[in-house]
Amino acid sequence: MPNWLYQRLGDRLFSLSIVILASGVIVAALLVFWVLYRGSQEAFATFGFWGFLTGSRWDAVRGMFGAWPPLLGTLITSAAALFLAFFPALATALFVVEFSGGRLREVVAYLIDLLAALPSVVYGLWGIFVLVPVVRAYVELPLFSWAAAHAPGLLPLLGPPTGIGLLSAILVLALMIVPYASALARDALALVPQSQREAMYALGATRWEVIRRVVIPYARAGIFSGVVLALARALGETMAVTMLIGNSVNLPYTLFGPAATMASLIANEFTEAEQDLHLSALIAVGFVLLLIALLTNLVATWILGRMSHGEGRK
C-alpha cells in the first residue's frame, strides 16, 4: 500500500466515517423532536395548543381530547413522589458517605443502585400483587371508614378505597426515584473535602452540626440537581404507574381513586387508537411530555453548572 494512501486517505476515511456515524446521534435526537412535533400538529390544529393543554375532557368516542387530566395526574404523582422520596434519598446518601465505611458502605451503595436497575415492570408486578392489597387493607380502608364516620367532608378527596389508584402509584414511584436523587447527592457529598469537616470538628461541632452546616451546604448543587433529575424520572415513568394508577382520565382526581399520567395514557391507549385524531392527540401528549422533560433536564444541568461555581467543586 503506498504511503499516502495509508496515511492521508486512511485518516480521511476514518475521521469521515466517525463524523458521519456520530452525526447520526444528532440526527436521531432531532428526529425524536421532529417526529413528535409533526405528529402532534393535527391535535394542536383542532384544539389549539393551549386549548389542548387545558381541555379537561379526554373522550376518544366523542373525539374530544384535552390533556389537562393526564397533565395534572403527572404533576400530582411526580410532585408527591418527589416529596416522599427526598428525605429518604438524602438519608441514604448521608448514610453511605458519612455514617458507614468499608464493606457496609459498598453493599448499601450497591443496593441503592440496584433500585435503579430493576425494571419498571417488576415494580409494577410487585405493586399489583403485594403493595396494593396492603395499601387497601391497612391504609385506605381504615382511613376511609374513619372519614365516613367522623369527617364526611373528606370523602370526596379520598375516593374509592380500591388500592389501585393514585396513592399506590405515588408510593411505588417514590421508591423508584430514590436512587436517582441518592446517587447524585452521594457523589456530591463525597466530593466535600475532608479538611472542611475537620475544621468544623476542630471548632467542637458534633457530627450532625458538621453535616448540617458544612457538608450539605457544600454539596447542595449536586443534591439539588439530583432532585431535579429524580423529578425528570418520575415525569416519564411509565410501566409501574400504568399498572397501578387505574387509568382513568376523568377529573377530579382523588387520593385513592384511579387517575392517569401522560406516560400511562400513551401506554394504555396507543395500540387501541384508531382515528387519526386520537393518535395525534396521544403523540401530542408525548410532545408535551418531551417539552417538560427537556425543561427539567436543562434546569438540572443549569443548577449543577451555576451553583458549583466558586465552591471549589472540582
Next chain:
Amino acid sequence: MSLRRRYFRDRLMQLLVYLGTLVVLLPLFFILYYVFVQGIGALNLEFFTREPAPPGEAGGGMLPAIVGSLVVDLLALFFAAVFGIAAGILLAEYPDHPLNPFLRLVSDVMAGLPAILMGLVAFVLVVKPMGHFSGLSGAVALALIMVPIITRATEGVLKLIPWEITEAGLALGLPRWRVISSLVLPAARGGILTGLMLALARGAGEAAPLLFTAFGNPFLTLNPLEPMDTLPLKLYVYAISPYEDWHRQAWGAALILAAAIMLANYLARRATRTGGQPR
C-alpha cells in the same frame, strides 16, 4: 444551646438517617424476596421451552418472549453500539471537532427523555411505513435509549487512556486512525464493553417503548420484521391479565429479568473496579 441538647440532636439525626435508609432498603428486600420466592416456583422446563398456552389455560411457557428478548435487545445493542461508540470516539479523540458541543448536549438530553417517547418515535418512523408492528421497530426504540449511555461510557473510558499513548503512536509515524484503532481502542476495550453491558441491561428491562413497536407475538419467530414478544412485555400483559397461571408466569419472568439485569450490573461494576475504567 446546651451541650446535652446538641448531643441529643446529633443522636436523633443519626437515628433519622438510619431510619431513612431502612425505609428505602426494606421495600427493596421485599421486592427481591417476592420476586425470588414467587418466581422460583414458576420456573420449570416448560417455562423455557414452550409457547404460551391460550388465555385461561394452564401451562405453556415463555420461549417466544425469551428468544424475542434476545433478538430485539441484541439488535438494538448493535444499532446503538455503532453510533454510540463512534460518537464517543469523536468526543474523546477529536476534542476540537465543531460537532462536539452539539453532540454532548444532544446525548445528555436524550439520556433524560422518557423511554416511552422513543416508542412513539419508532412507531412513526418504522411501524407506520411498514404497515405492521415488528421486532425491528422495537429494536430501533431501544437503540434510541441505549445510544446516550454508550456514548457517555465510551467517551469516559477513552479520556482515561493516557494521552502519552496517543503521542507515542504518533511519534512512531502511525497515522491517526491506526493510533486510535490499534492503540487507544484496545486499551479501552474493557470499559467500552462495560458501557455496552449497562446499555443492554437498561434496554432489556424496558417494556414501555415496546408496547406499540414490538407489540408481542405468542408464536416463536426469529424474523425481526414480524411482531415479537420480549420478557418485560409479556410480564406486563400477564400481570394485568385475570388468569392465575399467567400471574405465576409473570413472577417467573420477573425473576429471570431481575437476575439477568443484576448479573449484568454486577459484572459491569466489577470490571469498573479492576481496570482503568470510567468513574
